[in-house]
Amino acid sequence: MMLRAEIELSRGTFDLAVDFEVPAGTVLAILGPNGSGKSSLLGSLSGLLRPRRAKILLGDRDLHQLPPHDRSVGLLSQDPLLFPHLSVLDNVAFSPRSKGAGRAEARQIARRWLAEVDAAEFERRKPAQLSGGQAQRVAVARALAGEPDLLLLDEPLAALDVDAAPAIRGLLRRVLSANATRATVLVTHDPLDALALADHVLVLTEGRALERGPTREVLAAPRTAFTARIAGLNLVAGTAVDDGLRTDEGRLIAGMLAEDAALGEPAVAVFAPSAVAVYPVEDGRPGSPRNTMAASVTALEPHGPVIRLRTDVGLAADLTPAAVADLRLEPGTPVRLDIKATTVTVYPASLTV
Numbered sequence: 001m002m003l004r005a006e007i008e009l010s011r012g013t014f015d016l017a018v019d020f021e022v023p024a025g026t027v028l029a030i031l032g033p034n035g036s037g038k039s040s041l042l043g044s045l046s047g048l049l050r051p052r053r054a055k056i057l058l059g060d061r062d063l064h065q066l067p068p069h070d071r072s073v074g075l076l077s078q079d080p081l082l083f084p085h086l087s088v089l090d091n092v093a094f095s096p097r098s099k100g101a102g103r104a105e106a107r108q109i110a111r112r113w114l115a116e117v118d119a120a121e122f123e124r125r126k127p128a129q130l131s132g133g134q135a136q137r138v139a140v141a142r143a144l145a146g147e148p149d150l151l152l153l154d155e156p157l158a159a160l161d162v163d164a165a166p167a168i169r170g171l172l173r174r175v176l177s178a179n180a181t182r183a184t185v186l187v188t189h190d191p192l193d194a195l196a197l198a199d200h201v202l203v204l205t206e207g208r209a210l211e212r213g214p215t216r217e218v219l220a221a222p223r224t225a226f227t228a229r230i231a232g233l234n235l236v237a238g239t240a241v242d243d244g245l246r247t248d249e250g251r252l253i254a255g256m257l258a259e260d261a262a263l264g265e266p267a268v269a270v271f272a273p274s275a276v277a278v279y280p281v282e283d284g285r286p287g288s289p290r291n292t293m294a295a296s297v298t299a300l301e302p303h304g305p306v307i308r309l310r311t312d313v314g315l316a317a318d319l320t321p322a323a324v325a326d327l328r329l330e331p332g333t334p335v336r337l338d339i340k341a342t343t344v345t346v347y348p349a350s351l352t353v
């Protein structure tokens with residue numbers, strides 16, 4: 001179901017005023033610094049907070065007029081928040097039960113979701129007998145077992161250690177892309193989570209939407225200083241292959257595959273502008289033949305202590321002002337770009353971007 005939200009909320013001196021849409025079957029990521037209003041926005045959607053004025057249309061229902069338990073909203077936060085006294089199975093069955101399913105039916109639905117998140121073997125355990133990653137799997141199953149029309153993900157990977165996070169990110173990708181009717185809002189501070197999971201992003205600062213658009217566009221070509229600081233990454237789209245990424249034009253970008261990238265699936269090669277070396281075209285120095293490309297300078301922008309070079313192939317490179325002067329770079333100058341393979345990571349891309 002399509003979500004259309006207009007929210008105005010005051011908390012003390014803080015003021016949130018934002019509007020956005022999330023088409024059915026898509027994921028909107030909300031990115032923003034601490035205190036920008038991300039939790040306030042989610043609280044308004046779930047019904048934990050009462051906006052001063054709001055219209056939150058999910059399909060043709062206005063959630064703002066409904067109590068939290070009637071909103072058909074599922075929430076997954078960084079803490080799995082499982083009921084400690086209930087078994088894993090009954091934790092998951094709780095969602096369909098609270099929507100009116102009988103005990104046997106609720107358990108049947110719960111078993112299906114536990115299988116879906118590869119946690120069927122834990123069904124008899126109590127939450128205290130699970131690792132952080134296992135508990136989060138169960139929490140994903142619980143959030144989805146109620147078949148919510150709107151799913152809210154509040155930093156779902158933030159509390160997991162680096163070993164568990166890729167598996168849960170992969171699981172979320174799978175369950176999010178398998179559903180064409182649910183709308184999902186993801187709050188995260190990690191641009192890579194947005195890249196892997198979200199179709200669109202909205203950058204929130206001081207309670208206002210500063211920037212919004214398709215994930216890859218916003219992260220690759222940020223228009224505001226905040227987004228540039230958290231993102232400003234080079235992103236090249238294509239398909240994950242053994243030794244990196246193959247673009248639609250057939251170019252190979254050599255790099256390391258993230259743990260949750262699957263061969264043959266849509267993917268994005270991600271690397272910082274500082275990982276791109278710039279040489280004059282006449283320089284015969286052999287770079288890595290695979291990660292070298294010819295380009296032409298389109299713009300030079302001061303970026304803190306460095307100069308960010310933009311090129312006609314869509315890649316950015318960071319150079320010192322001295323290097324820019326040495327290479328006599330200006331718009332139109334032809335250059336050779338070298339990307340170090342060890343700095344390139346290939347992440348799964350959200351399927352619909």
Ligand SMILES: Nc1ncnc2c1ncn2[C@@H]1O[C@H](COP(=O)(O)OP(=O)(O)OP(=O)(O)O)[C@@H](O)[C@H]1O
Nearest residue numbers: 011012013014032033034035036037038039040041
């Ligand atoms: N109960 C409250 N009373 C008054 N002000 C509050 C209250 N709760 C939060 N705020 C203020 O509202 C603003 C937005 O907070 P919110 O928690 O929504 O931000 P956030 O983007 O989720 O931050 P974080 O990333 O730190 O979780 C902050 O300036 C905060 O100080």
